[in-house]
Amino acid sequence: MTLARWRLGPRVGALFVALAALAALATPARALERNFAGSAQLDYHFVPTSREARAFPSAFDGFTMEFAGKLAVDFSEKVSANMKVCYGCHGFEADMMYFDFRVADELNFRVGRFSPSFGAFNLRHDPANHRLSDKPLPYDMGRMLRMQQWNMSVLPSPFPDNGIEIDGSTFIGQSAQLDYAVYGVTGFKADARPLDVDFKLSRSPVSYYVDNNARPTVGGRAALTYRLGEASDVTLGASGMFGTYDPENQQTYLIYGADLSLRLGDTNLRAEYLARRTTFDTSDPGVFKYAVADARGDFFMKHGAYAEIEQALTPELDLIGRVDGMLRAGNVEAASELTRRASVVRYTVGTAYAIERGLRIKLSTELWDFSNREVASGRKVDLSMHAALAGSF
Amino acid sequence: MTALARFLAAARAASTAGALAGAALVGVAACSGSRTEGLDSGKLPESLRADYALFTQRCSKCHSLARPLAAGITDDEQWSLYVNRMRRQPGSGISYDDQERILRFLRWHAAELRRREAEKKPPPVPSASAPPPVTPAPAAPASTTSPAIEAAPGGKGRT
Numbered sequence: 001m002t003l004a005r006w007r008l009g010p011r012v013g014a015l016f017v018a019l020a021a022l023a024a025l026a027t028p029a030r031a032l033e034r035n036f037a038g039s040a041q042l043d044y045h046f047v048p049t050s051r052e053a054r055a056f057p058s059a060f061d062g063f064t065m066e067f068a069g070k071l072a073v074d075f076s077e078k079v080s081a082n083m084k085v086c087y088g089c090h091g092f093e094a095d096m097m098y099f100d101f102r103v104a105d106e107l108n109f110r111v112g113r114f115s116p117s118f119g120a121f122n123l124r125h126d127p128a129n130h131r132l133s134d135k136p137l138p139y140d141m142g143r144m145l146r147m148q149q150w151n152m153s154v155l156p157s158p159f160p161d162n163g164i165e166i167d168g169s170t171f172i173g174q175s176a177q178l179d180y181a182v183y184g185v186t187g188f189k190a191d192a193r194p195l196d197v198d199f200k201l202s203r204s205p206v207s208y209y210v211d212n213n214a215r216p217t218v219g220g221r222a223a224l225t226y227r228l229g230e231a232s233d234v235t236l237g238a239s240g241m242f243g244t245y246d247p248e249n250q251q252t253y254l255i256y257g258a259d260l261s262l263r264l265g266d267t268n269l270r271a272e273y274l275a276r277r278t279t280f281d282t283s284d285p286g287v288f289k290y291a292v293a294d295a296r297g298d299f300f301m302k303h304g305a306y307a308e309i310e311q312a313l314t315p316e317l318d319l320i321g322r323v324d325g326m327l328r329a330g331n332v333e334a335a336s337e338l339t340r341r342a343s344v345v346r347y348t349v350g351t352a353y354a355i356e357r358g359l360r361i362k363l364s365t366e367l368w369d370f371s372n373r374e375v376a377s378g379r380k381v382d383l384s385m386h387a388a389l390a391g392s393f
Numbered sequence: 394m395t396a397l398a399r400f401l402a403a404a405r406a407a408s409t410a411g412a413l414a415g416a417a418l419v420g421v422a423a424c425s426g427s428r429t430e431g432l433d434s435g436k437l438p439e440s441l442r443a444d445y446a447l448f449t450q451r452c453s454k455c456h457s458l459a460r461p462l463a464a465g466i467t468d469d470e471q472w473s474l475y476v477n478r479m480r481r482q483p484g485s486g487i488s489y490d491d492q493e494r495i496l497r498f499l500r501w502h503a504a505e506l507r508r509r510e511a512e513k514k515p516p517p518v519p520s521a522s523a524p525p526p527v528t529p530a531p532a533a534p535a536s537t538t539s540p541a542i543e544a545a546p547g548g549k550g551r552t
Contacts, residue, residue: 358459
């Protein structure tokens with residue numbers, strides 16, 4: 001997951017360059033159909049309301065840069081490979097390194113490193129594929145304010161992991177498309193006796209990029225897309241994932257969610273809900289802020305949801321509005337600023353303008369409403385702004 | 394200064410910054426040439442406009458139109474594999490019928506790229522000993538040329 005991200009630094013970059021060079025030199029050309037694509041985004045995040053929010057690592061306040069290069073190789077109609085390397089806030093990472101073996105449209109085997117099928121947003125997680133600088137809060141991976149207090153989002157995206165997925169797609173008549181997937185992957189990680197998933201450890205070379213408990217995380221997704229007209233369709237989906245994240249296989253997480261995407265001509269409406277139930281170790285009650293309840297006191301819930309509208313005013317100009325938020329319910333560490341029941345709601349308005357083909361300016365303003373006052377500033381409300389340039393090819 | 398006053402001051406600063414950014418955006422837009430992500434459908438062959446409209450609908454759901462239009466693919470077979478792979482993406486909404494129509498447009502697009510590449514190449518210099526050509530090379534049919542398409546970098550799929 002972001003957690004289990006493969007952080008090989010320069011080695012991944014060198015591997016990718018070597019693979020790309022090999023693919024480019026391969027002959028004859030018709031034996032391998034290759035396509036190279038990429039994207040980049042430079043974003044400036046400005047938080048004028050809070051000195052504390054600016055302090056790294058509580059928030060990334062300033063420039064952040066992301067770029068990605070992807071090489072897709074079609075060996076035949078049945079076999080293809082995808083390799084994608086990203087550079088972001090934590091250096092080079094392998095986002096994709098997998099093979100697809102397609103027996104039929106209805107049965108495909110994906111083996112390697114990939115983001116398992118979960119939710120609707122992850123299909124568009126590349127910064128060139130969504131119109132705002134920020135991801136929806138339930139999928140945020142580091143740009144949210146007070147991210148350390150919250151230990152990030154429900155399911156930070158992208159979440160590449162090592163494993164196997166069996167998926168497929170089938171049309172029901174000419175109007176309905178059913179997509180489905182089941183998978184087994186390494187899963188999230190943490191040290192022994194954890195209180196939550198350790199996202200840093202999960203993508204750290206300290207764990208040698210292998211599973212910490214040898215028990216795969218399993219999950220699946222099903223989605224139905226129905227065509228409403230030539231330029232309109234609706235997709236309904238449901239996803240789930242379950243696994244253990246500590247070395248002793250004692251602590252579990254269950255993530256589930258549902259999503260709705262509606263496209264009506266130039267208007268996109270999207271809504272998604274997901275929740276993570278995470279159990280934690282209660283052998284030392286002294287580490288908690290609140291007394292551990294006898295029953296049902298060994299887990300917390302983190303809910304997240306967003307609803308957004310994206311309206312194209314002209315072929316170049318999009319307006320976007322989004323409301324998203326998270327709710328965390330359950331015990332917290334003694335030093336945490338969060339209470340037993342903490343929430344955040346964010347309101348975002350933004351615009352994206354294509355200044356050239358494949359090159360967009362993104363501007364957005366976000367109003368954050370936290371349930372808890374920040375200890376240092378006493379604030380519950382914060383304001384932040386993004387200005388970004390995103391390009392794709 | 395109260396928290397409310399600080400917040401209002403920050404909001405004013407944000408508004409000012411937003412206005413400046415908006416003005417900069419308008420300035421950039423005014424100086425820009427081709428701003429649209431897609432092609433000018435009015436300049437496409439009439440028989441392809443419906444296919445192009447379908448292409449813009451289906452192929453902008455997960456990514457921008459710049460991805461396929463700037464891919465530089467000039468090989469029809471590569472387009473077939475590419476679109477087939479996209480058709481299998483979850484929620485693509487691309488049926489087999491859609492795939493054929495999208496490919497019809499993309500093959501025209503690829504032909505335009507090939508034609509432009511051929512035009513860029515300098516004509517061969519005839520040597521004194523070489524015999525004169527028997528027949529001149531046929532010109533491209535008028536229906537396949539269009540100012541709608543813009544030069545895309547790369548040749549047969551950028552790799």
